[in-house]
Amino acid sequence: MTKKERISILQSLIVRIKQNKETGYSCVETMVEILIDMNTSEAKRFTPPTMADVSDYARKIEYQLDTDKFINSYEQKGWMVGKNKMKNWKAAVRNWKSNGWGKKEGALDYLVPLDTDPTEEEVDRLFPEWAVKEV
Numbered sequence: 001m002t003k004k005e006r007i008s009i010l011q012s013l014i015v016r017i018k019q020n021k022e023t024g025y026s027c028v029e030t031m032v033e034i035l036i037d038m039n040t041s042e043a044k045r046f047t048p049p050t051m052a053d054v055s056d057y058a059r060k061i062e063y064q065l066d067t068d069k070f071i072n073s074y075e076q077k078g079w080m081v082g083k084n085k086m087k088n089w090k091a092a093v094r095n096w097k098s099n100g101w102g103k104k105e106g107a108l109d110y111l112v113p114l115d116t117d118p119t120e121e122e123v124d125r126l127f128p129e130w131a132v133k134e135v
Contacts (some may be wrong), residue, residue: 013031020094046079049071070096
């Protein structure tokens with residue numbers, strides 16, 4: 001591997017770490033995933049994930065994803081992203097999470113920490129039907 005190729009890989013690694021940091025995905029997990037991708041990219045072709053794979057991964061990154069919607073969306077497109085074949089379905093799941101797409105029906109936008117009492121605004125936001133209506 002040339003010096004130029006190594007610099008390019010490091011630059012893309014930094015970009016992906018910054019993107020994944022915003023979604024709560026740790027730097028170590030990102031680096032491990034990239035290294036695995038680099039070592040297996042030539043030998044391994046993309047294989048679409050199973051419903052269980054997507055569901056398990058979404059649970060791991062604490063995302064209440066509608067897995068049917070995710071799988072169906074990409075199956076109808078032939079697992080294409082734009083004009084390119086998908087390379088990493090886990091990255092697609094993280095992208096859906098960061099964009100707020102494909103959330104399960106009734107999933108909360110955020111959870112209230114259990115160690116504190118929720119504020120009135122949080123209760124109103126989570127349970128609008130309980131909100132006190134001013135007359």
